[in-house]
Amino acid sequence: MNVYLLVIILAAAQGVAEFLPVSSSGHLLVLGDWFGFDAEDNMTLNVVLHSGTLLAILVFYFRRILSILLEKSRRRLIWLVIIGSVPAAAVGVTLKACKLDKVIFSSPWVAAAGFLITGTMLLTVFGVPWKKPADEPEDAGDPCEKMSLKQALLIGCAQAMAITPGISRSGSTITAGVLSKLRKADAAEFSFLLAIPAIGGAAVLELADMLKENSAGAMEQDWALFGCGFIVAAVVGYASLAGLIAMLKKGKLGWFGCYLYVAAIAVAVVQLTELF
Numbered sequence: 001m002n003v004y005l006l007v008i009i010l011a012a013a014q015g016v017a018e019f020l021p022v023s024s025s026g027h028l029l030v031l032g033d034w035f036g037f038d039a040e041d042n043m044t045l046n047v048v049l050h051s052g053t054l055l056a057i058l059v060f061y062f063r064r065i066l067s068i069l070l071e072k073s074r075r076r077l078i079w080l081v082i083i084g085s086v087p088a089a090a091v092g093v094t095l096k097a098c099k100l101d102k103v104i105f106s107s108p109w110v111a112a113a114g115f116l117i118t119g120t121m122l123l124t125v126f127g128v129p130w131k132k133p134a135d136e137p138e139d140a141g142d143p144c145e146k147m148s149l150k151q152a153l154l155i156g157c158a159q160a161m162a163i164t165p166g167i168s169r170s171g172s173t174i175t176a177g178v179l180s181k182l183r184k185a186d187a188a189e190f191s192f193l194l195a196i197p198a199i200g201g202a203a204v205l206e207l208a209d210m211l212k213e214n215s216a217g218a219m220e221q222d223w224a225l226f227g228c229g230f231i232v233a234a235v236v237g238y239a240s241l242a243g244l245i246a247m248l249k250k251g252k253l254g255w256f257g258c259y260l261y262v263a264a265i266a267v268a269v270v271q272l273t274e275l276f
Contacts, residue, residue, distance in 0.1 A: 114166015
C-alpha cells in the first residue's frame with residue numbers, strides 16, 4: 001500500500017476515534033495489525049497524530065479555554081483538570097516504567113475486549129439508540145464550575161482505565177461525568193479539557209522515547225508525510241468533535257455502542273480465521 005495512503009487512513013482513524021467514543025488506540029492497533037504496520041512502533045508518527053488531535057481540541061474549545069484562563073469564576077477548573085489528570089498520569093508512567101505498555105498494545109484481542117466494554121458502557125448509560133430518550137431539561141445536572149473534587153477524580157479514574165486499547169477515553173469520561181451528575185455538555189467539555197494534558201503528555205512521552213532512541217521507527221523521517229498526517233488528524237478530529245457534541249445533545253451515543261459490538265465481533269472473526 002502507498003505509504004501516504006496508509007498515513008491518511010491512520011490519521012483519519014485517529015481523528016475520528018480520538019473524539020468519538022470508539023477508542024483511537026483500539027482502532028489503530030487493529031488497523032495496524034490488518035495492514036501489517038504497527039503505529040505504536042513509529043514514535044514520530046504517533047507524536048504527529050496526537051498533536052493533530054490536540055490542535056483540534058484547542059481550536060474547538062478556544063473560547064472556553066480562554067475564559068478559564070481569564071475569568072476568576074472559571075479558573076477553579078484548572079485545578080480540577082490537574083486533579084482529574086493524576087490517575088491517568090500515574091497509570092501511564094507506571095506502565096512505561098514496568099514496560100507493560102507494549103504488552104497491552106500488542107494484541108487485537110485486547111482491543112476487541114475493550115470494544116465490548118465501551119459498547120456495554122454506552123448502551124447501559126445512554127440506552128439503545130432507536131428508543132426515544134427520556135425528556136430532561138437541558139440544564140439538568142451540575143456545571144463544570146461546581147464540580148467537586150470527588151467528581152473530578154471519578155472522571156479521572158475513568159480516563160486512566162481508557163489507557164487500555166479498545167476502551168474509549170471520551171466514552172468512559174463522558175459516561176463517568178454523566179453518572180456523577182454533570183450536565184451532558186459539561187461532561188463533554190470536562191472530558192476534552194482532560195484530553196489536553198492526556199494527549200499532550202502522551203505525545204511528550206513518545207517524543208522523549210524517540211529522542212532517547214534516536215529513531216523514527218519503521219519509516220524514514222519524511223516531514224511532508226508527517227505534515228499530511230497532522231493536517232488530516234486535525235481536520236477530521238475537529239469534525240468528529242463537533243459531531244459528537246451534536247449526538248450527545250440528542251442522547252444518541254448508543255449508536256456507537258452498537259458499532260463497537262459489531263467491531264469486536266469483526267476483530268474476533270478475523271483473528272480466528274488467522275488461526276486456521
